[in-house]
Amino acid sequence: MIEYRSIRVALLGAGSVGSQVARLLLEHGDELTARIGARIELVGIAVRDVDAKRDADLPRELFTTDAPRLILGADIVIELMGGIEPARTLVLQAIASGADVVTGNKALLAAHGAELFAAAEQVGAQLSYEAAVAGAIPIIRPLRESLAGDRIERILGIVNGTTNYILDRMDTTGASLEDALATATELGYAEADPTADIGGYDAAQKATILASLAFHTSVPVESVHREGITGVTAAQVESARRAGYVVKLLAICERLADPESGEAGISVRVYPALVPREHPLAAVRGANNAVFVEASAAGPLMFYGAGAGGVPTASAVLGDLVAIARRHVVGGPGTSESTHADLAVLPIGRITTSYSITLEVSDEPGVLAAIAHVFADHGVSVETMQQTVAESGTATLVIGTHQATEQALADTVATLADTPVVVSVASVLRVEGAV
Amino acid sequence: MIEYRSIRVALLGAGSVGSQVARLLLEHGDELTARIGARIELVGIAVRDVDAKRDADLPRELFTTDAPRLILGADIVIELMGGIEPARTLVLQAIASGADVVTGNKALLAAHGAELFAAAEQVGAQLSYEAAVAGAIPIIRPLRESLAGDRIERILGIVNGTTNYILDRMDTTGASLEDALATATELGYAEADPTADIGGYDAAQKATILASLAFHTSVPVESVHREGITGVTAAQVESARRAGYVVKLLAICERLADPESGEAGISVRVYPALVPREHPLAAVRGANNAVFVEASAAGPLMFYGAGAGGVPTASAVLGDLVAIARRHVVGGPGTSESTHADLAVLPIGRITTSYSITLEVSDEPGVLAAIAHVFADHGVSVETMQQTVAESGTATLVIGTHQATEQALADTVATLADTPVVVSVASVLRVEGAV
Structure with a gap:
């Protein structure tokens, strides 16, 4: 013995x-x-x-x-x-x-x-x-040690099980956000006060931790751009499904050059986004979590498993x-945190992404031209435009953009809302993880 | 400076x-x-x-x-x-x-x-x-350190990119093994002499390393049961596809009790197996690798990424x-290998799995009863039986079994081959990762 x-x-x-x-x-x-x-x-x-x-x-x-x-x-x-x-x-x-x-x-x-x-x-x-x-997913140690000799370019994380359960249920059953949340609460996937989860606060905290580690930079949680899933509708989820996408709440940590100064910087943000069905993250079901990492040498990696539970x-x-x-x-100490890179956290306006915008417009001649004009005026390039005519004299227009800065896209959406032929801006969602 | x-x-x-x-x-x-x-x-x-x-x-x-x-x-x-x-x-x-x-x-x-x-x-x-x-996939460090406080029950790994590329191509294009291998060679996914890959030798070496680490036991590569993909046919892949499965070459490391002595042991084996389409491993395409780990507390985890390339x-x-x-x-040393558990590596005959067996049989009365009798005689329980009648007076019978020992299944197949109503045993594949 x-x-x-x-x-x-x-x-x-x-x-x-x-x-x-x-x-x-x-x-x-x-x-x-x-x-x-x-x-x-x-x-x-x-x-x-x-x-x-x-x-x-x-x-x-x-x-x-x-x-x-x-x-x-x-x-x-x-x-x-x-x-x-x-x-x-x-x-x-x-x-x-x-x-x-x-x-x-x-x-x-x-x-x-x-x-x-x-x-x-x-x-x-x-x-x-x-x-x-x-x-349960080993992600801190792989980032901290296994990838220590590589350069992490981007992390797309499904890091909140509650919201993934809700969005997955909306996707598979057509439920509304309220109904899916009620089911999540009933099954113990959501807490009595679900604000931290559905408001994206929990995901933002995790994004802060991941970004600090991945980019060797101290990232204050206040610098994370955060949008929750409270605005996600059954119609958006259904429309995404038909277009070959699934809506996921993503924690995104990205290395990029500041478009103004040209200097290296990072973006840390949390929002619901359209993810192509072919992307590995689209297959993350229920309350599971997954972290998709793109490293310079290693290429794409994914870590998948249970994101919560005692x-x-x-x-x-x-x-x-x-x-x-x-x-x-x-004997001997282990590793300590490193913030030697000390990169600037860029405001959301300076990052580039692409949008899927759904408009309700008047069904009359010249509408497409007028809308296309708004995009062109803001320097945003349109990739796809799909129109469905409703009975009431209005039409639904789904527009997919090429990559553009968040600022240009936000300005475009603001102008669209003020354009006479636009009855309403029904939905604005970013697209991430194009494959 | x-x-x-x-x-x-x-x-x-x-x-x-x-x-x-x-x-x-x-x-x-x-x-x-x-x-x-x-x-x-x-x-x-x-x-x-x-x-x-x-x-x-x-x-x-x-x-x-x-x-x-x-x-x-x-x-x-x-x-x-x-x-x-x-x-x-x-x-x-x-x-x-x-x-x-x-x-x-x-x-x-x-x-x-x-x-x-x-x-x-x-x-x-x-x-x-x-x-x-x-x-590139961080798997050694997560097994060695992140899961060091947990108990690993099972690993199912797609650890050979060449064979995964070949099987994926057979699945998506209906190509024969020979044609898919030719394409793999052309694209640089297979070496001039592909024996190490398609014979399962490479996967067996990796299984040895994973099992030694996961089970704190020194596993000799000679103790690994190894079957390559050389016997996999386009018909098997197509039949699997129709039944909701995909054929994958798996490296399997499993903790189990020796059915004879009741003592703790492990099984380490490599073979092509049917994997349900819903399993995360089924989505691993092309030359990618993935390691699916089931741990006692952590539950199922998956690590995915590029399995090869400079x-x-x-x-x-x-x-x-x-x-x-x-x-x-x-200063200070790191971690060393641990073989304290020193579990016995069980021979393939003592592990339990389930089979999908395709038989060509005479199309005459009493055939199903005769076949069912063979399974019952060996104590193997039949889960599904599906018959397709061909024009030539023979029928194709696909039988899915419940879990049984490899030995009982092997004996069943041997008896089937000698049964008069059986024209030929067209295909025998194990099923893994039932979800």
């Missing part, structure tokens, strides 16, 4: 992910010990209410409400409380006390990542966060934990 | 991958320096013939034919020669000299991995090999190089 030294782990939070992390640590301890070469000792679980109901059956004596004290006796602290405070203060305390930290807290990283990474760097502590983006996300937490614990055994 | 220390890198081999690694190191040196915190100095490239034509324009003074001498002056050795010798001897020499090693040599790892890992472990050297499996594979080599070089800067 080998005697192993023990590594003391403190867990902060016992929600859906935290309770599964604790359960797996207790159930698979021996297997982890063999892999690490040391025994993981779960010294305690800090919670707000010791008597709250948990997703897993855990020994009562592990629970405490005194997180600061628990941290003092830990070699590694796992933070799964969520939210900014007290998580931020506790993580900083853990780092200051010499502990390494594993977190799944995307809100905290998006808002205070730079501060936390600097604090960890200063004392040589590890701060790992695989669970913060795309749940047990899958716990897998990502344990992966980080084992990696850090191994370093406690073999 | 910061003065960086330099890390000396020796490259062995300047084929399609090696020449791109050298080019990228020379072209992107500054970017890598910023990420590593040290300068990568390519001290030389060992080749057989200094004057051979290369895929990239490289300074002639870097080339040498004296690999052993080059190694002596290196901190990190990148081995991209391929084949067993002299690669094995040179890698062992590099390790003995105190250098870390990055290799993309799957044949070497499959045949001598245990020896090389032991040698590296003994002196605390790193041996990284992301490029050995699935080209530039994409060079990305994987550089990722390993940067990771190792960073450790030279921050």
